[in-house]
Amino acid sequence: MNFMNSKGKLLGLGAICGVIAAALAYFGNPANMAFCIACFIRDTAGALGLHQAEVVQYARPETIGLVIGAFLIAIGTKEYKSTGGSSPMTRFVLGICMMVGALIFLGCPLRMILRMSAGDLNAWVALIGFVLGIVTGVFFLKKGFTLGRAYETQKMSGSVISILALGILILATFTSLLKVSQAGPGSMHAPIILSLIGGLLFGAIAQKSRMCFAGSIRDVVMLKNFDLFFGVLGLFIVMLIYNVVMGKFTIGFDTPGIIAHSDHLWNILGMYIVGFAAVLLGGCPLRQLILAGQGSSDSAITVLGMLIGSAICHNFGLASSGTALNPETQEVVKGAVTANGKVAGIICIVVLFVIAFTNKRKEV
């Protein structure tokens, strides 16, 4: 079945993903973090002990479900293809950069949309940076940027990340080997089975609809094509309705409790890094998980880059803090970007430009 042939279908599929995200938020996932790829990879890195931030350690079944959902539907529709060899280590570095940018802003593009739908004006500010990052990436694409060809590999190779994801799920469900937060965002989650089902469905839909937050804006900027944009719009509309109905819609900056900060420059620069890196990679963090599931070892390496990147962020104090309410004084404590985070952000921007300048198509 061709899911790409109508904007209405993509709007509907995006809306279903919105319903999944809303349901997961309703059943216990953190507010406005209902389904955040960066946050959930970061939590999974914590569960594996790759970083020691005790409040963000939980092997999120959603992330595992996304990969396995994409894998299963790709097998079912004969779209599974084991590939690799397109500048894997460059992709690894881009994955790290994407995570650093996301954790400076505090969210991936999907969470940016969720925060926008909840009235968080910081996310609307960050959208400016995300679009500018995409425009920068498109500029280099038009100048001949490429990470080179991927080639078909042994069939088994493309399924390794799905098997590893299944292994993490088994460890998380049947053993006490993995770390689990007792407080903070990592301790807030929907029941495992619901998270897993949500992830599997979201993954299958994202695979069939080619949902991509960077691709949606890239196609509008570069091709004046709004197809992918409609998928994102569907998700936004459903989450907007959910937030309004549930009384979770609060317009403003510095809103306590939603894990966001109001450092405008760094909200812009954080998502600039994510948008720029995503265009160079050919897809946003969500899309990388989906492509990894359907057999791309290059995207799997990118996911590993994001996993290690999240550990780097917490081991070296790069991740920002969110605005919170002091429970004793009831004072609002503003969230902030760390000095280390700012230095890392600047390094990431430099690295992105170096990669963009140095990887050119030979025939151009």
Add this chain to the structure above:
Amino acid sequence: MKEVDARGLGCPEPILLTAKALKTENQVKVLVDEVHQRMNVEKYAKDQGKKTSFTEKNGYFELIIE
């Protein structure tokens, strides 16, 4: 007929290369090896008012745009 070999390339490179070829040629042969890339190129060609047909080869698709 100009041939664009976009096999193994990521989004949106197959479309960029196809667009470049269509600037100077009326008929273009495009090779891609992923279903979503084939559909992307078909959609792009349709938006440009072109007709496409494809045949499945050994591990890749051959699209004719005219």
